[in-house]
Amino acid sequence: MVKISTFAGYLANKDNLDKIISPPYDVCTVKEAREETGDNEMYYFHIEKPGIDLPDTATKEEVALKGKANLLNFIEKGYLVKDDAERVYIYSQQMGDHVQYGIVCLSSIDDYANNKIKRHEHTLPETELERTNLCDIQCANASPVFFSFKGGDDIKSKVAEIIQSEPYGRTTTQDKVIHTLWRCTVEDSTYLVKAFEEIESTYIADGHHRSAAAYNVGVRRRQRAIEQGVDVTGEEDFNFFLTVIFPESECMILDYNRLLNTLNDMTxxxxxxxxxxxxxxxxxxxxxxxxxxxxxxxxxxxxxxxxxxxxxxxxxxxxxxxxxxxxxxxxxx
Known part of the structure; x- marks a missing residue:
């Protein structure tokens, strides 16, 4: 049984989707991100890669604090808008003729600890700690972890119904990928949460460091609460983290390329x-x-x-x- 949960997300203001959406934080350096962001104060790199707004000599704590300040600034200026109800969302990516639909929801740190969330990579301790501190100081999961799941025909059928409705928003990025988001009704959200109880496991496709960081933050905050005499129920926000879960059958497997620069003196x-x-x-x-x-x-x-x-x-x-x-x-x- 996999445990997922609903949440009231902060959504990119639909009037400025093309100005807000940015690539994943780990596909470029701070220097490259700074150049790409330019003078666009709405670009999401300000939240995901806040080092772009600081000198290269800034400490990691200073970067994390800047990320928190930038997030609050986005909310204050209306670049991010709080949803009016707890729900799950449907998110699609269209790359050419290929379309895949994922369920945006919260996943459980207990599932991570109990190996119901399957991993296939080791993490780098320094990177894991950096993401942990950013998540903890920023008090946010700034981007979802990419999961996949097997089976779930009832889930896919429900998603097929939901996407017939008007989406919250749609935009196309520079790489010509079309991104679309639907807000599920409370009833459909409840259905999907229940349906995932029949799924045995989810699998991390991308985001091992973000998953580990979210788990670490959850454990930190759980321990803090216990030390303060607070009864922890397991339903507190820190027990969950942001994920988007795609059916395995819809996932596009992209090339994984390596270049050899030497044959070690062999012909x-x-x-x-x-x-x-x-x-x-x-x-x-x-x-x-x-x-x-x-x-x-x-x-x-x-x-x-x-x-x-x-x-x-x-x-x-x-x-x-x-x-x-x-x-x-x-x-x-």
């Missing part, structure tokens, strides 16, 4: 021979060089494309996460 033929210890390699004929199925990796070398598959006897029968393609690439190349 190309020696490198291929070394790979053949753990992989079967077959030259790809034609123009369709992208992997077409799980377990396939495309390699470009000697001005040719090869399809690589790890040998079956090397697959991990105890830890399925080790069989993810990027882990296979790391462990056996």
């Amino acid at each position: 190309e033929d020696e490198f291929i021979e070394k790979l053949s210890t753990n992989f079967t390699l077959e030259e790809i004929k034609g123009d369709n060089v992208k992997p077409t199925a799980k377990g396939h990796i495309s390699l470009y070398i000697k001005e040719k494309w090869f399809d690589m598959q790890v040998k079956p006897e090397l697959m991990n029968t105890e830890n399925p996460a080790k069989n993810l393609d990027y882990n296979v690439l790391t462990d056996f190349c």
Whole structure:
């Protein structure tokens, strides 16, 4: 059973969606974010990457405090508007012909602790601490963690009904992705919360550091409450964090590319021979060089494309996460 919850979100003012929406915080440096933001005081990087508004010598605490001040400023100026009811939301991304619909909701830190929220990456302690302190000082989950789930035909059917209604807002970003948000009715929200009780697990697709940070903040605040003699029920806000949960069947798997800048003094033929210890390699004929199925990796070398598959006897029968393609690439190349 997965536990999700409704919440009354702060929504980007629909009159300024194109000015507010920004890329994820972790796809660029502070310098790049500063240049992209320019003089746009509504750009969400002011909240997600508040270092853009400070000298590069600013401490991490100063950056977090600036993020809190910027968030309060966005609310005061009406760039972010508080919803009038607790609910869940439907969020879609359209990339070309592909559309995926996710449920924006709160997920439980207890599910994270009990491994109902599945992880497949380790976190960097310094990055995790930085996100933890920003979340704690800012008193906000500034962006959702990207989850996926298996099954849930009733959930997908309900979402299909909801998206027939008028959306709250829609905007297209520079990368030509169309973003749309629907506010669910209280009744539909209750239905979806109940439906997720039948889902066994959710899976972190992107956002391991944000998930860990939210968990850390929840544990901190739970401990503070207990030390102050407050009875903790498990339903307090700090027990949950912001997520968007997409059906596995709708998720688009994007390329995960690596570039080798050295073959460690091997020739190309020696490198291929070394790979053949753990992989079967077959030259790809034609123009369709992208992997077409799980377990396939495309390699470009000697001005040719090869399809690589790890040998079956090397697959991990105890830890399925080790069989993810990027882990296979790391462990056996």
